[in-house]
Amino acid sequence: MSRQVWRTEAGGHGIDRKQPVSFSFNQFRLEGYAGDTVASALLANGVRLVGRSFKYHRPRGILGIGSEEPNAILHIGEGARREPNTRATVQELYQDLVASSQNHWPSLKFDLGAAVGLAGALFPAGFYYKTFITSPKRWLWYEKHIRRMAGLGEPPTEADPDHYEHRNAHCDLLIAGGGPTGLAAALAAGAAGAKVILVEENPALGGQMLLAPQQVDGMSGQDWAEQARAQLDAMPNVQVLTRTSVAGVYEHDLFTLVERLGDHLAEPEAHQPRQRFWRVRASDAIFATGAIERPIAFANNDRPGVMLLSAVRGYLERYGILAGKTAVLFANNDSVYAAARELAAAGMRVEAIVDSRPFVSEAAALAKADKLHVLTGHGVTAARGMREVHGADVAPIDANGRLKGVTKTLPCDLIAVSGGWNPAVHLHAQSRGRMAFRDDLAAFVPDTDGAAYTSAGAVTGAYDLAECLQQGFAAGNAAAKALGLDSTAPTLPTATGDTVGEAPVLWAVQAPKGARCFVDFQNDVTTKDVGLAHRENYVSVEHLKRYTTLGMGTDQGKTSNVAGLAMMAAKRGQPIPAVGTTTFRPPYTPFTFNAMVGGHTGEIGNSVRRTAAHDWHAANGGVFTDAAGWARPMYYETEGLTPQQRIDEEVLAVRKSVGVVDVSTLGKLDIQGPDAAEFLDRVYTNRFSTLKVGRGRYGVMLREDGRVYDDGVTMRLADDHFHMTTTTNHSGSMFQHLEYLLQVVWPDLRVFVTPVTEQWFTAAISGPNARALLADLAPAVDVSNEALPMMGMAEGLVAGIPARIFRLSFSGEIAYEINVDADYGLALWNGILSAGAAHDLKVYGTEAMGTLRIEKGHFTHAEADGRITPDDLGLGGMVTKGKDCIGKRSLSLPDLVAPGRKQLVGFIAAEGERIPVGAQIAALDDLDAVQEALGHTTSQAYSATLGRHIALGLMKDGRNMHGRKLYALSPVLGERAAVEVVSPHFYDPEGGRQRG
Amino acid sequence: MMLIPCPWCGPRDETEFVYGEAALERPADPHALSDQEWTDYLYFRDNPKGEHTERWFHRAGCHHWFTVERNTVTHVISAAYPPGKAEKS
Numbered sequence A: 001m002s003r004q005v006w007r008t009e010a011g012g013h014g015i016d017r018k019q020p021v022s023f024s025f026n027q028f029r030l031e032g033y034a035g036d037t038v039a040s041a042l043l044a045n046g047v048r049l050v051g052r053s054f055k056y057h058r059p060r061g062i063l064g065i066g067s068e069e070p071n072a073i074l075h076i077g078e079g080a081r082r083e084p085n086t087r088a089t090v091q092e093l094y095q096d097l098v099a100s101s102q103n104h105w106p107s108l109k110f111d112l113g114a115a116v117g118l119a120g121a122l123f124p125a126g127f128y129y130k131t132f133i134t135s136p137k138r139w140l141w142y143e144k145h146i147r148r149m150a151g152l153g154e155p156p157t158e159a160d161p162d163h164y165e166h167r168n169a170h171c172d173l174l175i176a177g178g179g180p181t182g183l184a185a186a187l188a189a190g191a192a193g194a195k196v197i198l199v200e201e202n203p204a205l206g207g208q209m210l211l212a213p214q215q216v217d218g219m220s221g222q223d224w225a226e227q228a229r230a231q232l233d234a235m236p237n238v239q240v241l242t243r244t245s246v247a248g249v250y251e252h253d254l255f256t257l258v259e260r261l262g263d264h265l266a267e268p269e270a271h272q273p274r275q276r277f278w279r280v281r282a283s284d285a286i287f288a289t290g291a292i293e294r295p296i297a298f299a300n301n302d303r304p305g306v307m308l309l310s311a312v313r314g315y316l317e318r319y320g321i322l323a324g325k326t327a328v329l330f331a332n333n334d335s336v337y338a339a340a341r342e343l344a345a346a347g348m349r350v351e352a353i354v355d356s357r358p359f360v361s362e363a364a365a366l367a368k369a370d371k372l373h374v375l376t377g378h379g380v381t382a383a384r385g386m387r388e389v390h391g392a393d394v395a396p397i398d399a400n401g402r403l404k405g406v407t408k409t410l411p412c413d414l415i416a417v418s419g420g421w422n423p424a425v426h427l428h429a430q431s432r433g434r435m436a437f438r439d440d441l442a443a444f445v446p447d448t449d450g451a452a453y454t455s456a457g458a459v460t461g462a463y464d465l466a467e468c469l470q471q472g473f474a475a476g477n478a479a480a481k482a483l484g485l486d487s488t489a490p491t492l493p494t495a496t497g498d499t500v501g502e503a504p505v506l507w508a509v510q511a512p513k514g515a516r517c518f519v520d521f522q523n524d525v526t527t528k529d530v531g532l533a534h535r536e537n538y539v540s541v542e543h544l545k546r547y548t549t550l551g552m553g554t555d556q557g558k559t560s561n562v563a564g565l566a567m568m569a570a571k572r573g574q575p576i577p578a579v580g581t582t583t584f585r586p587p588y589t590p591f592t593f594n595a596m597v598g599g600h601t602g603e604i605g606n607s608v609r610r611t612a613a614h615d616w617h618a619a620n621g622g623v624f625t626d627a628a629g630w631a632r633p634m635y636y637e638t639e640g641l642t643p644q645q646r647i648d649e650e651v652l653a654v655r656k657s658v659g660v661v662d663v664s665t666l667g668k669l670d671i672q673g674p675d676a677a678e679f680l681d682r683v684y685t686n687r688f689s690t691l692k693v694g695r696g697r698y699g700v701m702l703r704e705d706g707r708v709y710d711d712g713v714t715m716r717l718a719d720d721h722f723h724m725t726t727t728t729n730h731s732g733s734m735f736q737h738l739e740y741l742l743q744v745v746w747p748d749l750r751v752f753v754t755p756v757t758e759q760w761f762t763a764a765i766s767g768p769n770a771r772a773l774l775a776d777l778a779p780a781v782d783v784s785n786e787a788l789p790m791m792g793m794a795e796g797l798v799a800g801i802p803a804r805i806f807r808l809s810f811s812g813e814i815a816y817e818i819n820v821d822a823d824y825g826l827a828l829w830n831g832i833l834s835a836g837a838a839h840d841l842k843v844y845g846t847e848a849m850g851t852l853r854i855e856k857g858h859f860t861h862a863e864a865d866g867r868i869t870p871d872d873l874g875l876g877g878m879v880t881k882g883k884d885c886i887g888k889r890s891l892s893l894p895d896l897v898a899p900g901r902k903q904l905v906g907f908i909a910a911e912g913e914r915i916p917v918g919a920q921i922a923a924l925d926d927l928d929a930v931q932e933a934l935g936h937t938t939s940q941a942y943s944a945t946l947g948r949h950i951a952l953g954l955m956k957d958g959r960n961m962h963g964r965k966l967y968a969l970s971p972v973l974g975e976r977a978a979v980e981v982v983s984p985h986f987y988d989p990e991g992g993r994q995r996g
Numbered sequence B: 001m002m003l004i005p006c007p008w009c010g011p012r013d014e015t016e017f018v019y020g021e022a023a024l025e026r027p028a029d030p031h032a033l034s035d036q037e038w039t040d041y042l043y044f045r046d047n048p049k050g051e052h053t054e055r056w057f058h059r060a061g062c063h064h065w066f067t068v069e070r071n072t073v074t075h076v077i078s079a080a081y082p083p084g085k086a087e088k089s
């Protein structure tokens, strides 16, 4: 166990030195304290090389201290709980945490990609674009190498052992950000009685007040934040969510939040979700999201040991860590002077304060007077060192960062940089707010004009603590007043904090030839790449982003986007606002799919519909398939039989004796009303108003464009009462379709439609013995052909259960569909099975059902694929003349009557040959030949009845092709078969068997 | 996710609804139209950046179809009413 060499003797209000916490990094055992993040614990141990960069595999360290971190992204956890791409600066330490670095091969200290400079050659800017454009094949070759070289962490391969949940909430006011501004706003609005949700991404409230010594009302910023928290906790109308980020802002005042309940624990408690995804409708919102410090680019500015100045201060203030022994501080603003004094007081040697400004500010003068080594008008031109910094090259520079004098090297192991701040305008932008550019800050701030919500504090460019508090109170009060609440402003506290002073922008310092100055650390985008994009005429920022990948990492360019577009603007000789920003999209910080999915996993996410006989199917070898969400048995596994042999037995039982199949999944609609018959005439191509009570009719429906939509049998139960069946696929959409017609198109029709699919259990018995079986089951019902003919119906007891019996046939044999109340479904099923023993009854599944219908040439959605008309299916005669219906007008459109349309045909394979799935029909028996596809197969099966493989399909001018000998080819499967084109009615084309 | 004001149920989350399409009136007699007029009705839709009148179905609710006037840029819904009622009041 190593000692925490960089930890100060005392201090660090965020950690508990009495609670040591051990953890491992790349299998080294290390120790930190409770309250540490992984980043602070690593720094405490002097570990600063934490990863390799995405493209160039350069060594990388910790740049920042918060959620903006682009570099220090690690694997956290092991096995099923390993989470890739976790920011070390955000991940809280817990006992026995396992962290490992990403993107290195074979090891972190020796990386092959970086060693041979391979990555540099592989990845010029625009690499992805150019490779794709010039040669997609080259991309395939590159891809496997890139996968190894430039991954972003490895996801776990096991199922996630934790659970996640969603929560919906409503509030008056959502406040994003629990720093000084957000706290002040919550205190004001909360005191007025508004229902407030305050959201803070860190575990503690206080924001920047926790990361630098500041005073509010005579107490430390940290103490004031704790006091504010206590006040808010005492208000029942205020909810404070820490470890929670506002991920997105959406229309109609919807905000999504991600609350991390268990990420700071080795394992969440059994009852506890790991993360909770919130959907909050808030009447109003205040964005107190602060600002993110930006770096200044110089040569090798990505070396471990180059950090943001505010982070270096924060690690000292909150975690008691000196992030180096000897520092060169480089800034364009006055915050560097307070930092220098804090760091020096804690024992760091401040080698020099490099102030890019050409003038000597008041703070600079004071520092000089105190004998600090201040170099104004200077810049750091390069970091020295490979795996970590051991020096800084410093030279006089002009306002644009160009060298003006001699470079000298200062020894140091830390370069802390502050190039000003970028307000975190993301949420404002997501809410469609416009941006205003502040020249004095060289930053985009929310444009209040037309803004849907209020931005307050540092996000507006107010970097002064007192101003943040004042804006927070004002925003909280205004929000309360807008809600009609009586609001008395709390007394404004006195506050002293940092002064920033004048901060003339400096994006980059001129670099020596060949050196790399990084703009986007995570995606390895350099100043040179931005220049290259400009030279290659990528003028828009959106193009710049995609060409260079600037800002496309998991950090979404929080530390880099503005610098990138400022450099682009400079190259184009335009002001920054003229170049504009890229679109800010949710989420603000990355979050897991698990949180997004919440509890909607497994059957809760994808629910399974089960028929009343499901348990019987499952207990008797049923092998299930999904059909529109229903679990349907495809066939019943039988010992000693292959699936095909079993399916053949099922088919032959129907053809030779009798079979039973569960068809409860068919859509069923109860249609009633005086205009029900008229309504059906308007939705079916054929007529139903002429149907006699107690009889049924097969009908086809069209879409308005004339293509076949659905088909099924509808029975007339009474003059004004029909029972419609639909295909399983359209059982849901049919209801919506019919309601549309009734409510919108023909509101004058007096018809009610009720979906009753789940109310009925339906078993179909079919085969030559079906009538005898039914007679046994329903002794009181006259089942003779005269009393119950094809398309007739009867009501009575079946197996002792009240039933509706419809005589209709999908298989081509004598068949009855027996419908009972779904609660009695299993009883009916069992009744049929026991009576069936005397009639050689066999249960069959969807595979046999499909084979039977292919043998009969009945179409399904495989054939009626959305392009097919009734005539294409050979059903032109079903479009009744003398009445209109939905879609009929389209049937006379030129393309629908033109010759050469594909028509339904059958294909029968040569003896012993098997028709491939999804085959094309062609004249030459050659899988490699370039030849015309004459048609394609849509459904195929082995027909035990015919002893051949058969298929249905669609063929150009197919009805004139019967008798042609052609080939069914699947170049994809490498399979073929010789086929003959035949009528789709393979079996009993006259239909005598089903009527018998 | 939008908050859609069903005229029968009040404001509900978008997930309860199914989008229909632009609120067009079906021609009373399609056969009186030329092929061009009919295919215009079938296939041609305005794709406005701004106000759009459309139909939604409250599938996980009252099963009513209704008409919504929505701004396609801001998603602001300015009106929602039963079909046939006060279209474009």
Ligand SMILES: [Zn+2]
Binding pocket: B006, B007, B008, B009, B010, B058, B061, B062, B063, B064
């Ligand atoms: Zn409703």
